[in-house]
Amino acid sequence: DSGVTQTPKHLITATGQRVTLRCSPRSGDLSVYWYQQSLDQGLQFLIQYYNGEERAKGNILERFSAQQFPDLHSELNLSSLELGDSALYFCASSVEPGGEQYFGPGTRLTVT
Amino acid sequence: GDSVTQMEGPVTLSEEAFLTINCTYTATGYPSLFWYVQYPGEGLQLLLKATKADDKGSNKGFEATYRKETTSFHLEKGSVQVSDSAVYFCALSDLSGGQGNLIFGKGTKLSVKP
Numbered sequence: 001d002s003g004v005t006q007t008p009k010h011l012i013t014a015t016g017q018r019v020t021l022r023c024s025p026r027s028g029d030l031s032v033y034w035y036q037q038s039l040d041q042g043l044q045f046l047i048q049y050y051n052g053e054e055r056a057k058g059n060i061l062e063r064f065s066a067q068q069f070p071d072l073h074s075e076l077n078l079s080s081l082e083l084g085d086s087a088l089y090f091c092a093s094s095v096e097p098g099g100e101q102y103f104g105p106g107t108r109l110t111v112t
Numbered sequence: 113g114d115s116v117t118q119m120e121g122p123v124t125l126s127e128e129a130f131l132t133i134n135c136t137y138t139a140t141g142y143p144s145l146f147w148y149v150q151y152p153g154e155g156l157q158l159l160l161k162a163t164k165a166d167d168k169g170s171n172k173g174f175e176a177t178y179r180k181e182t183t184s185f186h187l188e189k190g191s192v193q194v195s196d197s198a199v200y201f202c203a204l205s206d207l208s209g210g211q212g213n214l215i216f217g218k219g220t221k222l223s224v225k226p
């Protein structure tokens with residue numbers, strides 16, 4: 001158990017819908033990262049937050065957004081969902097940017 | 113930009129065989145290098161890491177050495193077990209332009225047969 005929790009574990013929704021994925025980092029970790037794992041794209045970095053502020057953006061679509069709250073948990077919002085958004089979404093946390101990252105178990109999103 | 117290339121699998125070995133999974137990287141700076149492992153249905157676990165040239169990371173019988181001259185970080189294990197069956201990802205930490213986010217290779221699936 002990495003100490004990083006993600007909810008829900010599975011999510012099935014229809015095209016055009018909006019969903020929110022939640023991540024709670026390890027106790028004491030200030031930095032949260034979101035990654036997407038899909039069969040065709042592999043593991044890709046989406047976005048990073050540190051102590052509530054956005055620090056880095058990767059290949060994140062404009063339909064996706066995220067935030068980190070004062071209690072340090074983070075949410076990833078995916079809107080206008082398309083079939084191609086079906087993937088595993090991982091959250092990871094570290095004490096500080098560049099530190100060792102610990103991954104949550106992931107949320108498997110299926111868009112039908 | 114920075115990138116990681118690792119040998120594509122699947123790799124199938126018999127128990128107690130020697131394992132090598134090749135990984136090379138391209139980076140403008142001096143990244144930290146990692147191997148992560150993903151067991152079926154689970155998230156990623158850090159297997160080992162190296163933060164500077166010539167460092168050797170090791171864990172659970174796995175080893176990898178940070179080779180700056182060949183920009184490589186090959187994963188090795190002398191004697192694999194059935195329980196090592198998993199997908200292995202090589203990654204680097206993007207410290208130059210980013211904030212330490214990881215850049216992953218495509219993963220290598222290892223199957224170990226009894």
